[in-house]
Amino acid sequence: MLSNTHLLQRFLGVVDCGTLHAAAEAIGVTQPALTRSLKLLEESVGEALFERRGRGLTLTPLGVLLAEQARHLLREQQLAEAELLAFRKGEHGNLRVGAASIWMMELLPKVIARMHESYPLLQVTLSSMNYAEGAAGLQDGTLDAFFGGFQIMEPLPSYLIRRPLFVARLVVIARAGHPIFELPTADAAALARYRWLSFQSDVAYLDNIREVVREACGQPLHVTAQCDSMSTTLELLRQGDYLAFLPSSFLTRAGGKGLAVVTTELPDVQFNSGPIFRRFLQQNAAFTLLLDTAVREVAEARLPVPGSLPPKGGGRAR
Incomplete structure (x- = not known):
């Protein structure tokens, strides 16, 4: 059929x-x-x-x-034809990639640039999105790969592959001079006293601790700014006495300059991050190089690999 x-x-x-x-x-x-x-x-x-x-x-x-299946079948046929064309004419088609903020800001630019040194004719369409948007794009056939956190570890269709490359840990982040650092450890009441930023491209980050803080001290978090740009969110943190709940991996890169992790009593929340991609791409030399380069970039950034961070508490990724 x-x-x-x-x-x-x-x-x-x-x-x-x-x-x-x-x-x-x-x-x-x-x-x-x-x-x-x-x-x-x-x-x-x-x-x-x-x-x-x-x-x-x-x-x-x-x-x-x-x-759903027809879209995947026709896309794989298109990729197969592009692969044959690559042998015949040196043309390499189009790779459609969605990515979450840490990948867009700090990892994929270098990875894609290195790949283009070997495959200069490959067209890459790169779009910023969260996990839910990436999952939808993979299912409806508009994406070939998504790079980001696996906050929901649901079973994948047979035509997709998930490959964890590093562990993202959610932490409370503030500017280095924030008054909360006068405390040795910030309890729930202390967290509720300050203004919060919400990174709107992935509200699940902040949702992870809203209820924890409310249950512990009876006070809600006061979210006074919402932003769908991670670079702007990080700059707002540098400029004011805000708090945010974000992956600690941002602090290991240039975007985390001037920011620090707040020591808290919150349960640990962590999840794996990496690509979800079409199984057919395992046979694509350019994409294989892209993945190999991503692995090296993660290692150079000294990001924790899956299994290296034992959870400290009862938090869970969403």
Whole structure:
């Protein structure tokens, strides 16, 4: 049923356009021809793929599953064709990568630059995003790889591979001259007395300790600034008496200059970070080089590797 890519392309055209009329115009075929293609596909799978609702079409549960698998199949076909073209013409296609902040700011720029020294014609599309956005992009076929923290360790589809490269530990961060450093250890009440920054691209960071602080002292955290740029979040921390709950890995790089970790009584929260990528890319020489370079960059940054940091308390990644 998945061998006829021609039918799958027409099927996805209808999925993306929402109606037969719009899809026929977009694909460049007549509506009766498109209807026949859908009928052939439904006959091959043995069930209906769409339900009519008003003027539009809604996918059945089987249709949703087929659409997901069809996107991956067609993308892998595209990558395979690009690989063959690379042998024949020296062209290397396009690699679509999503990444979380630490990877975008500190790791991937050097990694991609080194890869381009060996594969100068490879086109890389790099987008900043959080884990949820990256997972969605991998599932809907708009991404080939995502680099970031695995805050939710759900099982992956068979076409994806997860590779942990280092451990991210969430800590309270403040500017080096923050008055909270006058305390040997900041308890929950002390944390609740100061202003907080929320990194909005991953609110799960701050959510990890909101309830812990409230349960311990009965006071909420006072979030007075929200920002979806990590570089701006770090600069705000340097400029004012704010607190933030962020990965300690930022302090090992240039972006952490002037900032320090606040010693607290909070339970430890840590999670692995690394790439999730399409299984097909294991055969891609350029991506293999990118991964090898990422491993070396993590080692040079002296980031803790998985298994090297035993948890100190009851915190958990989200």
